[in-house]
Amino acid sequence: MSFTIHIEDFKYAPGKGGNPAIKDPVPKDLPYSHSRFPSFDALDAIINVLGDALGIEICSLAVYLHVLVVEVDENDYDLHKLPGRVAGRTALWGIKGNTWGKKVPTGLVVDSSDYTNDGLSPGIKLCGKVKATSGGALIRNIITSEQRITVAEQGWVNESTVFHPDAPQKIGTILQTGILSTMLHSTDWMPASLIPMINISLLLPLPTS
DSSP, X not given: OBOOTTGGGOOSSSSEEOBTTSOOOSOTTSSOOTTSOOOHHHHHHHHHHHHHHHTSOEEEEEEETTEEEEEEOGGGOOTTTSBSEETXXXXXXXETTTSSOSOOOSSSSSOOOOOTTTOBOTTOEEEOSSOEEEOOOEEEOTTTOOEEXXXXXXXXXXXXXXXXXXXXXXXXXXXXXXXXXXXXXXXXXXXXXXXXXXXXXXXXXXXXX
């Protein structure tokens, strides 16, 4: 299997790094733990301190993996003037509305947005007729060039059709028979073959609220 398809489009995290020469504007004595996932109160405190220090509005701030992803207004988006480190973490900056993807969640818990035209990627909603889960990694057979997207087997019980974001919009079929199916059953994942007209993208579609 090869995981290098569309590698030029892959982004480790959304946003771009700021200026490493600018001193971290968030003081170390701010009640905030760098080693743990911060609370919403801690993030609010960072937003207030950061906005006051830079003299701009911080539209949103989130921890993604181990970095801070900060959204600002387009007029304030100048990577030469934005710090590369905030609150002891590497900071990645983006323009509000363009950082996390093109969609805004259609629900409070589940994002049922249709990403068919934008390109399917890890994390988007995939479902069967009854249950729903999310898409995994895109894999490719280096010999046959066949592509598959991984899905959680628990989302398909006695069925094999893959829909996105909901039925009846079919985008593919999961493999549930044969030696490979038996081998993967204990790991709770299966490869799904997609219909030819479905676009694939490795750009993260994660929305912000």
